[in-house]
Amino acid sequence: MTTGVRRRMGVEERRQQLIGVALELFSRRSPDEVSIDEIASAAGISRPLVYHYFPGKLSLYEAALKRASEDLAGRFVEPHEGPLGARLLRVMRRFFDFVDEHGPGFAALMRGGPAVGSSTTNALIDSVRQAAYVQILSHLDVAEPPARLELVVRSWISLAESTALLWLDGRGIPRAELESQLVHDFGALAAVSAAYDEETAAVVRRMLRDEPADGPFGDLVARLIALAS
Amino acid sequence: MTTGVRRRMGVEERRQQLIGVALELFSRRSPDEVSIDEIASAAGISRPLVYHYFPGKLSLYEAALKRASEDLAGRFVEPHEGPLGARLLRVMRRFFDFVDEHGPGFAALMRGGPAVGSSTTNALIDSVRQAAYVQILSHLDVAEPPARLELVVRSWISLAESTALLWLDGRGIPRAELESQLVHDFGALAAVSAAYDEETAAVVRRMLRDEPADGPFGDLVARLIALAS
Numbered sequence: 001m002t003t004g005v006r007r008r009m010g011v012e013e014r015r016q017q018l019i020g021v022a023l024e025l026f027s028r029r030s031p032d033e034v035s036i037d038e039i040a041s042a043a044g045i046s047r048p049l050v051y052h053y054f055p056g057k058l059s060l061y062e063a064a065l066k067r068a069s070e071d072l073a074g075r076f077v078e079p080h081e082g083p084l085g086a087r088l089l090r091v092m093r094r095f096f097d098f099v100d101e102h103g104p105g106f107a108a109l110m111r112g113g114p115a116v117g118s119s120t121t122n123a124l125i126d127s128v129r130q131a132a133y134v135q136i137l138s139h140l141d142v143a144e145p146p147a148r149l150e151l152v153v154r155s156w157i158s159l160a161e162s163t164a165l166l167w168l169d170g171r172g173i174p175r176a177e178l179e180s181q182l183v184h185d186f187g188a189l190a191a192v193s194a195a196y197d198e199e200t201a202a203v204v205r206r207m208l209r210d211e212p213a214d215g216p217f218g219d220l221v222a223r224l225i226a227l228a229s
Numbered sequence: 230m231t232t233g234v235r236r237r238m239g240v241e242e243r244r245q246q247l248i249g250v251a252l253e254l255f256s257r258r259s260p261d262e263v264s265i266d267e268i269a270s271a272a273g274i275s276r277p278l279v280y281h282y283f284p285g286k287l288s289l290y291e292a293a294l295k296r297a298s299e300d301l302a303g304r305f306v307e308p309h310e311g312p313l314g315a316r317l318l319r320v321m322r323r324f325f326d327f328v329d330e331h332g333p334g335f336a337a338l339m340r341g342g343p344a345v346g347s348s349t350t351n352a353l354i355d356s357v358r359q360a361a362y363v364q365i366l367s368h369l370d371v372a373e374p375p376a377r378l379e380l381v382v383r384s385w386i387s388l389a390e391s392t393a394l395l396w397l398d399g400r401g402i403p404r405a406e407l408e409s410q411l412v413h414d415f416g417a418l419a420a421v422s423a424a425y426d427e428e429t430a431a432v433v434r435r436m437l438r439d440e441p442a443d444g445p446f447g448d449l450v451a452r453l454i455a456l457a458s
Contacts, residue, residue: 122340173380185417192414
């Protein structure tokens with residue numbers, strides 16, 4: 001995994017290279033199992049030189065997390081076209097791509113790894129959740145969400161996180177099924193909340209209006225009815 | 230908040246007193262805002278004496294978290310009698326009682342406070358989640374859950390955590406509504422998963438069979454149908 005050729009890099013270029021190397025290692029093993037020595041070796045430089053660019057492992061970890069956070073937030077962006085269920089399903093696919101690519105690093109972070117509790121780390125996690133929240137509201141075409149809709153969206157985001165974590169732990173269920181299930185979950189949680197709140201109900205009705213009968217939301221109610229009968 | 234009367238306590242009695250004092254302070258302010266000096270003062274002893282019983286703030290925090298964890302896990306225990314929805318609703322009430330009583334301490338812990346990342350802290354959080362999981366499976370009368378049912382139960386537990394955290398942040402929605410909504414959410418998530426898996430569907434059908442029409446699960450499907458029409 002060394003670069004083979006050693007050449008002079010600029011400071012920013014070297015920092016970016018080290019971040020990339022760290023992310024690559026964190027995608028195969030938990031960050032607390034990856035040493036600075038390994039990162040140095042994989043980057044083809046000496047351990048002291050790594051410390052020249054990053055004062056400690058935490059700062060390199062935070063820089064890597066920052067890049068991964070921006071990458072993930074970018075995957076939430078989806079054109080405002082077509083039925084909402086299909087849009088959310090495409091985002092779920094990209095989310096699981098990300099989780100798949102960063103498995104051990106994602107799991108360690110979300111389960112409370114060594115850097116959790118650092119204010120930088122927490123702020124980055126929050127920024128990704130906030131990016132997801134803002135995207136969903138924009139697709140729902142809601143500028144000022146009622147409290148119950150905010151709760152649905154934010155709690156569904158945490159559901160998506162925990163579903164992805166549970167998937168990583170053994171990958172016993174095909175990810176395509178979980179991507180689709182999370183879209184259904186969103187519809188189901190929104191529908192439950194709509195039963196308590198007229199404003200949320202109006203948003204859910206608008207959400208369902210443009211759904212095709214064979215789309216991910218379209219068959220949810222039919223399935224529930226079949227189950228209850 | 231001093232005890233007024235100073236008297237000799239045994240080691241274990243003093244430790245328990247300090248844990249109680251710490252939990253009381255953590256129920257009003259975030260643990261990272263509570264100093265050992267305050268804990269000492271509220272317990273009516275000197276700061277060095279606190280360190281005699283607990284070598285540092287982290288060890289006192291972990292002992293307090295251990296007591297709170299056992300308290301919360303105890304509240305999950307519910308007699309195996311009557312419809313499942315009503316049982317889950319009673320547990321949700323006791324869960325929100327706990328969250329209400331321990332507000333700032335609970336929020337700091339779940340949001341990644343200073344002690345998060347400590348292996349003891351993570352193990353205690355996991356033990357409470359596991360206690361909730363075991364209780365739910367026992368009420369569903371399932372010894373070896375299919376992977377999809379395990380996912381439903383575990384991801385719903387994380388949904389309950391995040392719902393409680395969002396409630397604490399402003400308490401904009403009455404807690405009774407959220408307790409009831411979480412019961413509905415469980416039914417909705419189980420129903421979605423049942424659509425993918427016959428084993429889970431069998432559990433859900435058994436779960437719904439004994440539900441009264443006016444129980445928390447009973448009206449869920451009716452509400453969804455009304456919404457979709």
